[in-house]
Amino acid sequence: MSSSSSSALLSSHLRHLQPPPPLRLFPAISLSRILLPRTRNPTRTLRIRSSAAMAAAAAAANAATSVKKKEKSSLLVFDSEEDLSVALAKYTAELSGRFADERGAFSVVVSGGSLIKSLRKLVEGPYAESVEWGKWHVFWVDERVVPKDHPDSNYKLAYDAFLSKVPIPPGHVYAINDSLPAEGAADDYETCLKQLVKTGTVQLSAATGFPKFDLMLLGMGPDGHIASLFPGHPLLQEKERWITFIKDSPKPPSDRITFTFPVINSSANIALVATGAGKAGVVHQVFGDEHTTSELLPVQMVALEDGELTWFADKAAASKVQDKANL
Numbered sequence: 001m002s003s004s005s006s007s008a009l010l011s012s013h014l015r016h017l018q019p020p021p022p023l024r025l026f027p028a029i030s031l032s033r034i035l036l037p038r039t040r041n042p043t044r045t046l047r048i049r050s051s052a053a054m055a056a057a058a059a060a061a062n063a064a065t066s067v068k069k070k071e072k073s074s075l076l077v078f079d080s081e082e083d084l085s086v087a088l089a090k091y092t093a094e095l096s097g098r099f100a101d102e103r104g105a106f107s108v109v110v111s112g113g114s115l116i117k118s119l120r121k122l123v124e125g126p127y128a129e130s131v132e133w134g135k136w137h138v139f140w141v142d143e144r145v146v147p148k149d150h151p152d153s154n155y156k157l158a159y160d161a162f163l164s165k166v167p168i169p170p171g172h173v174y175a176i177n178d179s180l181p182a183e184g185a186a187d188d189y190e191t192c193l194k195q196l197v198k199t200g201t202v203q204l205s206a207a208t209g210f211p212k213f214d215l216m217l218l219g220m221g222p223d224g225h226i227a228s229l230f231p232g233h234p235l236l237q238e239k240e241r242w243i244t245f246i247k248d249s250p251k252p253p254s255d256r257i258t259f260t261f262p263v264i265n266s267s268a269n270i271a272l273v274a275t276g277a278g279k280a281g282v283v284h285q286v287f288g289d290e291h292t293t294s295e296l297l298p299v300q301m302v303a304l305e306d307g308e309l310t311w312f313a314d315k316a317a318a319s320k321v322q323d324k325a326n327l
């Protein structure tokens, strides 16, 4: 994939970066800690954990991984989106430190949507200074096939709110080739990924043979879609391709490229972020008690082969689950 145009754009912007803001501490978040095993789906455990526990969330999750690698899905509920964003920054920074130490690189995949706003604390102190940004490699789980300076571009969204504020090397930012139509852009992105797997920048899952990203930071639509994988769409069944394309996206714009489920499910870590009451129905469908015979939503098809799935929800998004649990 060509990242030269994005690299040039980034270089010019990075030259104008302001000095990092002074270090400041975030107030502690107060939440209750509750463990709620669910029997409806024995492969899932609902854990509503305190923000105090968030300090060691990644480490605790790893410890659990060694016990039940395929059977974990944690739901962290926060009093507010503000608290969620603080915890998400801490979680991401901890994983960044771990992978940077262990393998000298951190491969991070982001979605578009409100997720990007929820990453805002990561580009503030203390993380703006302490994270090893030089080791980050940034990818998009899906992208709209529009020019990079188009208001619909996920690259632009992330660049404006996040990437322009931290010193990630421009050559480590893998935007799509926006001069190609959807099919070509998907092929191009897949070719680029294959190259990065060869060089070891992105790891390969021994279990699946698909790329294994260190962290995917994903939003979810109110219909339960993730990436550009929408309910009922044939792309949900893709088993071979790493990257594919869609030309009939129900969420505009219509033309997009997207990671496929085999890649998503090969991740080492996924943070699924759901904020606002519009997501409450889906969160309830995933974590509630009711048996349902209906087809799985895309977000319910996230089942990591050998990794850790952590849901970050604010109270509004978890409201229907919380009602059930008498929280």
Ligand SMILES: O=C(O)[C@H](O)[C@@H](O)[C@H](O)[C@H](O)COP(=O)(O)O
Pocket: 111, 112, 113, 114, 115, 142, 143, 144, 154, 218, 219, 220, 221, 222, 225, 226, 227, 228, 251
């Ligand atoms: O390009 C996109 O459209 C996104 O990648 C998409 O998958 C998004 O993450 C969800 O639609 C959630 O978006 P919201 O958080 O804004 O609802």
